Amino acid sequence: MENVSEGHVARKLLQRPQQAEISFEKHPNAITRDDVKLVRYQTNPTPNWGPKPRAKRKRDAPEEDASMEAE
Numbered sequence: 001m002e003n004v005s006e007g008h009v010a011r012k013l014l015q016r017p018q019q020a021e022i023s024f025e026k027h028p029n030a031i032t033r034d035d036v037k038l039v040r041y042q043t044n045p046t047p048n049w050g051p052k053p054r055a056k057r058k059r060d061a062p063e064e065d066a067s068m069e070a071e
Helices: 009-015 062-070
Strands: none
Touching: none
8 A cells, every 4th residue: 555645546445345255266166177178179160161351342233323323
């Protein structure tokens, strides 16, 4: 607390009494690494899975352009 100045908001917050009881004990129903079987290199979900080409802007259909000019 010696590093926090007198009028600072942090000092006021740290001087408040603690409202919640905090426990760092492991929960009895917690899933541990031993419970989950993971492989280092997982199989691909679909054929040719991987980086795809980036999205491109769709151009207006030429039929729509012709109908706009006629009006």
